[in-house]
Amino acid sequence: MLRKLSVIAAAAGLLVAGAAGPALANGGALEAKDVHWSFEGPFGKFDQAQLQRGFKVYREVCSACHSLKLVAFRNLGDKGAPFYSEKYPNSNDNPWVKAIAKDYEVNDIDSETGDAIKRPATSADHFPSPFANEAAARASNGGALPPDMSLLAKAREAGPDYIYSLVTGYAEPPKGLTVPTGGHYNPYFPGDLTSAWHGDHKSVPKGGFIAMAPPLKADLVTFDDGTKSTLDQQAKDVSAFLMWAAEPKLEERKQTGFAVLIYLVLLSGLLYASYKTVWRNESH
Template identity: 80%
Template sequence: MLRKLSVIAAVAGLLTAVAGPALAQHGALPAKDVHWSFEGPLGKFDQAQLQRGYKVYREVCSACHSMNLVSFRNLGDKGGPFYDKKYPNSNDNPYVKAIAKDYEVADIDNETGDAIKRPATPADRFPAPFPNEAAARASNGGALPPDMSLLAKAREEGPAHIYSIITGYAAPPPGLKMDPTQHYNQYMTGDLSSYWSGPKEHVPPGGFIAMAPPIKANQVTFDDGTPATLDQEAKDVSAFLMWAAEPKLEERKQTGFAVLAYLVLFSILLYVSYRKVWKNESH
């Protein structure tokens, strides 16, 4: 019985090894390898990059994508795009106040009870571009643009996935059938085998995405003079979305170092105490 199971396992392993290359062609390509300033235990957000990324989100992405979990005051928190140590309370940060005033949020008139629009304050969250899901789908060909608050953490490959999607649009290879509302992206999850008329062993990687290429070179003008190439814009907005998803990343790392230092010190004290208590005892 054991020999029979061993033979079956060996055959299954051989078939997997043979089929591996063919199966690997289905689905999305792995995300591009990108270096981020916030990688590793000592990594930190690049404030200039976060400011550029915010501008890309504000001028491009916010037309369709919400950030319902992010407040304007978060922009001025420590580690944020517009943090200024002169304003430990981010609600007092003049730059944050100026950004908030550029938005209007829904509110209720206290005297009449009527629905009104008022300038946002630092305490408000980023308003959604559409009043409801139905309106969002109607404006995007039936597709629902995802909220970007936690997008960088919701994807297994993190901000590299967002960067790869933005820069991964390509002309569909001959033999790939697609609707006019669809766009081919090599880094989008999907299985194109049912849309492919070519050889089955050459199914192209990637999938379809409803969103047209959202960013192009020089679509924004960076205040610090950084050239607004497609690659730069994609990196900056991906870094900004990583910050939006984990704004306390730097504090978490600092806390981790403090805990490790405490554990090392505690271990040393414990060892010294052990040696002192049991120094006259045989082991």
């Protein structure tokens, strides 16, 4: 079933290099949409249900083209992760993590023969790449190289807002814009459309051409918790999941920072009190 969905979304993923163009540095994309996230702010936390839905979108759609090579299966069971459970403080013992890992195969070497083999993944393994190498990845995507998604949400300026805007932002190209073969117009994708624009040179449209076809659509993924699978919901959920993948210790970092601030406030008060005590009887 997963493979069937992957085939349906063969070009699935985010931020593939633009098919039209070398001149992406000029920029000209629309500003990313402002989306409210549960993990925003000093006390924000990941919504575990949302992370689970986002992981399902990644697994059934995005993983057909995009790797997640810096994430190990056991990370899915860490504190703050999609499948964390207090019953399993050691994520390697988490049954959900083990079940997910077994759905994948990873490359290995037969210890007896030395031959290259495939084996079911364990919680200690990292997510395997969908392609054997870069050449195979480009050959399957019209020459474009699908980026690894491990740090995608931190690598883009607007982070999850950008990812959400991109996957929901595909639009019909304006009249006068020539879209190259294999390209798709997206006003949120950075590019330079000057050479493809045949209208007033002062009104060149925003955006660029992206090799990836629209990866998401309503009801493409069925959510286990009964949440309605709209395009908007899928986009939000996978963007949140990719934010977690890029910064899995976000909650821990915020808690540590808050504790440090409290410590500094108390230390400042103690130092001030000490100063007043030491210099109480001294003239200034």
